[in-house]
Amino acid sequence: MISPADDERDAASLRTRASDWEDWDESAVRTRPNPKANRPRSKRRPAHDDAQEALVTAVDRGRYQLHVLGSGAAVTAARARELRRTQIVTGDRVSAVGDLSGAEGSLARIVSVLPRTTVLRRSADDTDTFERIVVANADRLLIVVAAAEPEPSLGFIDRCIVAALDAGIEPVVVVTKTDLASSQLVRDHLSALEVRVIDSSLAHPAAEAVREVTLDHVAVLVGHSGVGKSTLLNAVAPEAGRATGHVNAVTGRGRHTSSSALAIAVHAAANDRTGWLIDTPGVRSFGLGHVQADHIFTAFPDLVELVPLVERTPLAELDADALAQRVAPELHARVASLVRMLRNAAQRAQY
Ligand SMILES: Nc1nc2c(ncn2[C@@H]2O[C@H](COP(=O)(O)OP(=O)(O)OP(=O)(O)O)[C@@H](O)[C@H]2O)c(=O)[nH]1
Numbered sequence: 122m123i124s125p126a127d128d129e130r131d132a133a134s135l136r137t138r139a140s141d142w143e144d145w146d147e148s149a150v151r152t153r154p155n156p157k158a159n160r161p162r163s164k165r166r167p168a169h170d171d172a173q174e175a176l177v178t179a180v181d182r183g184r185y186q187l188h189v190l191g192s193g194a195a196v197t198a199a200r201a202r203e204l205r206r207t208q209i210v211t212g213d214r215v216s217a218v219g220d221l222s223g224a225e226g227s228l229a230r231i232v233s234v235l236p237r238t239t240v241l242r243r244s245a246d247d248t249d250t251f252e253r254i255v256v257a258n259a260d261r262l263l264i265v266v267a268a269a270e271p272e273p274s275l276g277f278i279d280r281c282i283v284a285a286l287d288a289g290i291e292p293v294v295v296v297t298k299t300d301l302a303s304s305q306l307v308r309d310h311l312s313a314l315e316v317r318v319i320d321s322s323l324a325h326p327a328a329e330a331v332r333e334v335t336l337d338h339v340a341v342l343v344g345h346s347g348v349g350k351s352t353l354l355n356a357v358a359p360e361a362g363r364a365t366g367h368v369n370a371v372t373g374r375g376r377h378t379s380s381s382a383l384a385i386a387v388h389a390a391a392n393d394r395t396g397w398l399i400d401t402p403g404v405r406s407f408g409l410g411h412v413q414a415d416h417i418f419t420a421f422p423d424l425v426e427l428v429p430l431v432e433r434t435p436l437a438e439l440d441a442d443a444l445a446q447r448v449a450p451e452l453h454a455r456v457a458s459l460v461r462m463l464r465n466a467a468q469r470a471q472y
């Protein structure tokens with residue numbers, strides 16, 4: 122018969138044995154979290170109760186310039202390790218922790234990127250599906266072309282309109298250097314579209330019109346190098362002091378003066394309305410490798426009567442010149458743009 126005393130003795134000896142074996146027991150070993158676990162990463166992230174919301178105003182070699190929304194401080198930040206695979210771009214809204222004072226030499230840390238309302242993308246060309254994000258959260262696209270030096274590219278305007286509408290962004294066209302030539306060619310090209318066209322010249326820069334487009338919005342300037350994007354930004358916000366370049370007299374090309382995107386706060390003189398204007402580096406092309414073919418049509422409401430015909434004609438047989446005869450002369454270049462974009466989209470689909 123086993124007495125309670127025996128029972129106790131057995132239990133005690135079991136405890137002794139358990140402690141003897143503890144060194145060998147792996148159940149208490151602290152393991153690193155399995156990086157391949159299915160649990161969403163966000164669950165493992167520490168909570169940052171002291172995080173503040175900020176806007177990314179510039180990105181330069183792994184460092185981010187932030188505008189802290191509460192204090193208005195301009196702060197330099199790095200990103201947290203867990204965000205090293207996340208692309209953070211100008212216009213992004215982020216949460217940041219650490220030294221958010223903006224004091225000389227201070228460095229804050231971005232701990233999360235807030236969901237984006239829009240993403241403006243472009244690819245190298247229409248058949249390239251590798252896309253880069255130009256800016257996040259913009260709701261207006263200022264497509265900048267020069268009336269001359271360099272010559273306006275109507276095709277560039279058309280593809281920027283497609284990219285904007287595809288991203289849910291309102292396109293506006295600015296024709297600069299109207300002191301050198303008229304904006305009429307561009308105006309005729311867009312005559313059947315509801316897209317605003319703004320003139321700008323050295324003597325009369327479109328500062329007020331661009332300010333109006335920007336207030337209460339996030340507007341982004343895109344265009345070829347040398348068309349005058351930074352000149353416009355400086356006209357709207359002289360304190361920005363953005364460097365501007367000149368255009369090569371022989372090639373008619375700009376010098377790619379601006380090398381990264383920069384967001385500048387724009388304020389209304391009379392009231393407390395604000396907005397953000399983003400200057401971007403000049404681009405050679407605006408590839409649409411990321412845009413679905415059926416989205417291209419939606420950017421051509423002025424050619425809507427051609428859609429049924431285009432849809433039932435095999436692409437190889439589509440004759441842009443013959444199609445153009447069905448619409449007003451000022452829309453012929455639009456027809457050429459539409460056919461080119463559809464062909465490129467079809468070619469991409471074959472890869
Ligand atoms: N005549 C004339 N020249 C202009 C006008 N706007 C800009 N320019 C000139 O065009 C040149 C290029 O201007 P930028 O503002 O540097 O052009 P950008 O579009 O920012 O060029 P990137 O930064 O290289 O993309 C400068 O010499 C400007 O003075 C204008 O309305 N009229």
Ligand SMILES: [Mg+2]
Pocket residue numbers: 350351352364365378379400401402403
């Ligand atoms: Mg520039």
